[in-house]
Amino acid sequence: MKADAQALKGHLDVLLLAALQDGPRHGYAVKEALKAGSDGRFDLPTGTIYPALHRLEAAGLIAGSWSQVDGRRRRTYQLTAAGQRRLRTDRDGWREFATAVTALLERKPWPATS
Template identity: 50%
Template structure:
């Protein structure tokens, strides 16, 4: 799948994979990949700026976890993030319905002669 396919939908993807609970960055990348059956492969250079932006907007909060001597940042949805995810889903359904009605339409009617 083209990398451009994610453009404009990254926020919704990140919010959706965080809906069940907190995840660290690599787990977010893996969750998107798993949920898309490998079709979507996000890079760390793509998701971390997006996660930071979503946190600045108040849609996510993060905490630091220690795993042995390693520290990793875990992200989770805020209430505002849950509302934003619901809005993203509504917008996505409207978008796919509109695009589907064009792409899946039968032949255009011929003008009357």
């Protein structure tokens, strides 16, 4: 199952932060990290990735810098201290949410009501 941008609504920011946790990446490498890390399920268009990166940068969660590679300018992003804190918080929140959903979806039949 391949996810689209709409299916990831509300989760895209934390996924982008997670894609940057191992160090700086340029925008296209972030896109490819999401794709590779999800076994191809999160192959999002650049029109979804770049506005989200700009939003995270404006929020102070990532910092961007320009570089020149093979005569082309590209923007590289990295987590800020605030971005690292947000990633930890969101990751913990996701685990709690996933645990609760799993408990409901995989539980035995609901108890009978009186």
